[in-house]
Amino acid sequence: MNVLVVGRGGREHSIVMKLAESDQVSNLYAAPGNGGIQEQAVCVNIDEMDIEGLIDFAKENAVDLTVVGPENPLNAGIADRFQEEGLRVFAPTKEAALLEGSKSFAKEFMKKYDVPTADYAVFTDPQEAKTYIEEKGAPIVIKADGLAAGKGVIVALTKEEALQAVDDMLVSKAFAGAGATVVIEEFLEGKEFSLMAFVHGNQVFPMVTARDHKRAFDNDQGPNTGGMGAFAPVPDVTQEHLDFSMEQILQKTADGMIKEGRTFTGILYAGLIMTSNGPKVIEFNTRFGDPETQVVLPLLKNDLVQVFTDVLDGKNPNLRWEDQACVGVVLASAGYPGSYEKGIPIPEFNQGENTFIVHAGTKQTGTSIVSDGGRVLLAGAKADELAAAAQSVYEILEHATITEAFFYRKDIGKQ
Structure with a gap:
């Protein structure tokens, strides 16, 4: 199969790394990709919002499957256009992506279908x-x-x-x-976790849980970012919590979207919080989470191409997971999430057998790979225990020569 991944971040690199393991892939493309993705896929200089350009490329290169990473093209209707052209795409339609595209729509939807979430009001x-x-x-x-x-x-x-x-x-x-428009919500007390699922219509296939750390600095201090690191699975989420989240949140949402005439196909991401009354939804995303994907996909035993194909064909992909933990720590540009410099050569890392580097904000300049975003890359590791995985990640980071141009949190996976 010829497969195209749309996007340029760490999430897309993680998807590409997993797809590259598949024997079913003959040609793997990424548009526009980044400095790390180019090692496993052919990077094509087409912006992720250039939907017509992506369609032309998919037709010219006989692309059998397109996987869309970021939210903006989803909300611009990329899946609808690909489907209109008879191209196979794993992504929700514009109508279904509104679950992420409008927080007021999501809150009203949850209220209507009795999906547990915080009380709220909407204002202009x-x-x-x-x-x-x-x-x-x-x-x-x-x-x-x-x-x-x-x-x-x-x-x-x-x-x-x-x-x-x-x-x-x-x-x-x-x-x-x-x-x-703003949504104002009650503040919910509890620990957060993410639960992603492959969804097609009313079929929901959940992944392992993950916990992302949004604050820039150790001990959850500093401004909110797009995520400074994550780990999976989350030890304090019980099977009972998972069953509740699956039945009362993910399944209700998939069923409700059908009733709304917005049938969902793609990745449904539930950002959840464990309250004294059980899990509640903080937000929905309609694509793989970033950086959660970088610690969830390495634990997947299945061939990811087969999973996408099975889900689109209405079959159970029979997801299988490593009985391990995975930890990822983001290396960010100094100043992020505020202003920061670009174009700084990235550090070199000595990787072990169960460690990996996922590129996010990087690009090739001449013969070197340089920073090109706030979150530059993610160092990850798998191990039998969470603490051991965290230790392996921090060993990689501590042995690299990291200048003052970059920073990372020292406490991911250690709580």
Whole structure:
């Protein structure tokens, strides 16, 4: 098969690495790819938002299957266009991707289908939003309604922070159109975890759990980022929690989307929090999570091409998982998630048998690979125990010559 992966980040590199293991793949392409992806796939200089360009490429190169990584092309309708052209694509339609594309839609959907989530209200008027905050108090959560690259969520611990967040989104337009509407939610107390599943219609095939760390610095301090590291599976999530999440959240959502006329095919990601009343949904994504994918896919025993094919054909892929733990730590550009420099040569790493490097914000310049984003790469390791996997990752990082141009958290997988 000829397979195309759309995207340029760590999630896409992780997908490419897994697809490259398959005997069923003859040609593997990535558009536009990155400095690390080019070692396993042919990188094609087509932007992920150039949907017509991607369609032309898929036709010209007899691409049998396209897998879409990032959220923006999904919400622009890439799956719809590929299907119209008779091209096989593993991705939700624009109508189904709204589950991630609009937080207000997602909240209203969950309320309608009795999917457990936080209480909320939706606002476009700053004064009404502020009045609501004054009534509810803090801590409280303010979210930009649209896509904001994982940064449109403010967990306000004080009323002042909450009121400032409303001003930033609704008055100063910090997230442009994505923040023209805000969702204000009750603050839920508990540990977070992610549960992703392969979905086709009413068929839901869950993956192992993962826990992502959003804060920039150790002990969950500093600003929210797109994710500074992750581990899988999550030891404190019990089988009972998993069964509940599967039945009351993922399955209800897949069934509800059919009833809404938005039948879902692709990856459904539930960002969950363990409350005293059981798991509740913080957010849905309609694609592989980043950086969770980088620690979940290495534990998958199946051929990923076969999984995609089985799910699209309505068959059970019979997912099998390593009885191991996987830890990944992100190396980020100094200054991230604020402003940072690009074009800095990335460190060299000595990798062991069960360790790996996933590229995210990198590109080839001449003969060297340099930084090209906030999250530059992820160092990962598998081991029988979580602590051993974490130790292996930190050994890789500590033995590399990492300059002041980069930083990483020292506590991923150690809690």
